[in-house]
Each structure stands twice: as C-alpha cells, then as structure tokens.
Amino acid sequence: MRAGDPDLRDRLPLHARPQRDPRAQGDDPPAGDRRPQPRRGPARAGAGALAGRRRSRGRRGDRRGPPRARGGDLRRPAGAAQQRVPRVRREARPGRPAGRQALLPGRGGAGRLILTVVGVGLIGGSLGLAARRSGEFTVRGVSPRAPLALEAGLVDEAFDDLGEALAGADLAVVAVPAGIAAEKVREVLAAAPEGCAVTDVCSTKAAVVEAAAGDERFVGGHPLAGAEVAGFENAREGLFEDATWYLTPTSSTSGVALEKVHRLVTTAGARPTILEAAEHDRMMAAVSHLPHVFANLLVGQAAVALGDRSIPVAGPSFRDATRVAGASPELWASIYESNAEALSAEIDAAVARLEAVREALGSGDVDWLRGWQEQAAGDRRRLTDEGLGGGPVREISIAVPNRPGVVAEIALALGREDISIADMALSPAPDRRSGTISLWVAEERAGDAERCLAGIDLAAQ
Structure with a gap:
C-alpha cells in the first residue's frame, strides 16, 4: 500500500483528532466578514458563513520583520473551535476494517479547505484538478489565464488579484517558473492570512527557503513529476500519482502548516518525503541536473564527431541517454543557475x-x-x-511537548534515516501544553523509526 493509494488515504486521514475538548483550544484570528467575488463562477459559501460573520484579519506588510511569536505546533486551524469536525463513515474494504475519516475543518464549506494555486500551468493545473476531485478542497486559481483554467475545470474560482485569491485561504501553492519562485513566495507570504500554509513546487530549494525568511507557514516542496509539454492545457489529474514529492520544512515550520501540505500531497496521490533543503539541492544536482548536463554534452559531442552526417544506426542507448537534451532552455537555464553551487560540485x-x-x-x-x-x-x-513501495504500514504514536518546531524536528530526523512518512495526525491535549503525533511508516521500517524517535530530545528548545 502506497501513500498515494486512495485506500491508505481513507484509512489514514490527516486531521486534528476529535478526542479532546475543542473549546479548550482557542482559535486563530477569524476569517473575513465577506468573500471576494471570483472573476468567473459564483463564490461558494464557506465555513465562515456557516459559523457567522467574522471580521477580516489584517495582512502583514512587505516589511513585516520576523514572524510573530507563536504557540505550539499542535494547534487546530483557524476557526476550528466554532466548528464540528465532520466525520464520514467509510465502508469496510478487503484487507482492512471499517473506519471513520475526520477532516481538518476549513473555510471552503462542508469541511473543505480553501486552496489557492498561484500559477495555473501544468503543475498548478494538475494539482488543482486532483484537489478538486478529492472533494477535500475548494480550489482558487490566480494567473492571467486562470479564467481559462476555470472553464477547463481545473479550479473552482478564478482570480487575477493575488490578495483577493488569498483572502481566507487555508493553503497556497506557488507554482511559477523557478526564476521568479523566490520573489513570488515572498509576495504570497506577505499577502496570505496568518493561518495559511504556503508551499511551492520549485526544483531547487535554497532560494525559496531563504525568501521565506523563517516564516512558520512555509514548507518547501518539489514534486518529481512533469511532462515534455507545459501549460494548463496538458494538466491531468493523475500527474502526481505514485510520484515522490519532497518537502523541506525548517526548524521554524509549524506543525499545522506541515500537516496541511502533507495532506495535499497525499491527496494528489504522491508520496511525501521529508528532508532538509540543502540535502535536497545536493541530491537533485546529482540525480536530475547533472543528467541533463550530460545529455546536452552527449548530443553536442556526437554532433561534432559526425558533422553533417545523420545517425541512421543510432541505438537505444544514445536515444535513452539523450532524451532530455535541450529540454525547455528557459526553464533549465534558471534551474542550473539556481543550483549552481551544488551542480558545480557534482560536475567536479x-x-x-x-x-x-x-x-x-x-x-x-x-x-x-x-x-x-x-x-x-x-x-x-x-x-x-x-x-x-507496497506493503503494510504501522502507526507510531509519540507524546510531545506542544512547542514550535517539534513536528518538523521529528519529520527531518526520520528523513535523515530515509524513513518516509506515509501519513500523520496531530492530537493536542485539552490543556494544549502537550499532545500526541501519530505517524504511519512502512512496516519494515517501523523498528528503525521507533529507534530514531527514541533518540530525539523532544524537551529541548
């Protein structure tokens, strides 16, 4: 059973568990008292409307300085204290017992989270389509071509104004070209509500993590998925099915933000793998960027050796080794530049x-x-x-203090041991001073995961 398997997602939902008293947990600043109108299509009644009118939280300016002091990682999302967590009965399926799925309460209506996709191209459009069809998200698209993406069924609402698209959002994905990703991440973090998790899809992480400047809401991301063609016209729901999706939280990342992004990734059918940003960039230099460099070299060397002659007897080795040669010059030039240090080391x-x-x-x-x-x-x-790969998973529960960074600390420790988290759930205690983190990992790595977790001093700040 894989993390992207719908059976696994049904059985192992991401949620704030309902066994505690929600009234004891408080809430984040409430959502706005009115929803912005999309360019096309009616605005949907969000959870804010169901819970009563609420005043808008102010946006943080571009020169906002360090993030505000925050509570612990095991908080419930904004407005959760006023909402019941909907529970959906799941029928028993072969090989597993019947269970219930609890959803993170969001502002998108019927328990859905509001997802804003910034840049509705191949990646953003495919993610929007997968999120929409899951029934767990209300998807907003913001880009010059967002109205066309709306007509294509990739998003629920289309916007041309970033601030309006982010108003009341639970989660935002920056899906723009690598050359402008860092600046767009800064812009989105400045405009997004305080409870809105922000992630990206850039293939190098150093610049975007630096741009986030330690903001607790940011989780770097990189799906290992794509196609030879770009544009929302080529978007498809299954683009991320069974693909690895790297997540690069930092010590500043909040557990709630990481949980939201992890949930989105598994909803899209991908397998989240958590590691540090610097390690990600070194690895990508070796397994992705260097192969593109060599593909270009092989083609160029063959062209010089053969001159004007064609290659009528070229075998599959040459075709396979050079398939990515010359791919998207504008995109790959920006990728090479953004990971220049790590790529240069691999070339040496x-x-x-x-x-x-x-x-x-x-x-x-x-x-x-x-x-x-x-x-x-x-x-x-x-x-x-x-x-x-396939196979059973095991739940591991660990008691933790409710302090900032504890979830990212655990996830990164497991990532350093090459242990993937198939799913996770955060369960704060009624007093909000401590809680439980439940993780699901492959059965064959469960013992390694338990030993790794036993070696972490979770009480340390």
Missing part, C-alpha cells in the same frame, strides 16, 4: 571519475573497467529499487 566529481576511466583505458586495466561496470550495475539496482 564527475570530471574526476572520467579521468579515472581515461587512466584505466590508457593503462589497459581491464579488471578495473570490469569492476567499474559491475559497481555501476549494483548502484543502479540499489538506487532504483529503494523507496516506499
């Missing part, structure tokens, strides 16, 4: 390995060449066969 390492191969060729060291080839075969099997 590759040059050293090539020199070792050249030395073996010059000395006729066949044994070395054979061992090199065997090592490559073993490395490839290991790299491509690992990951959270």
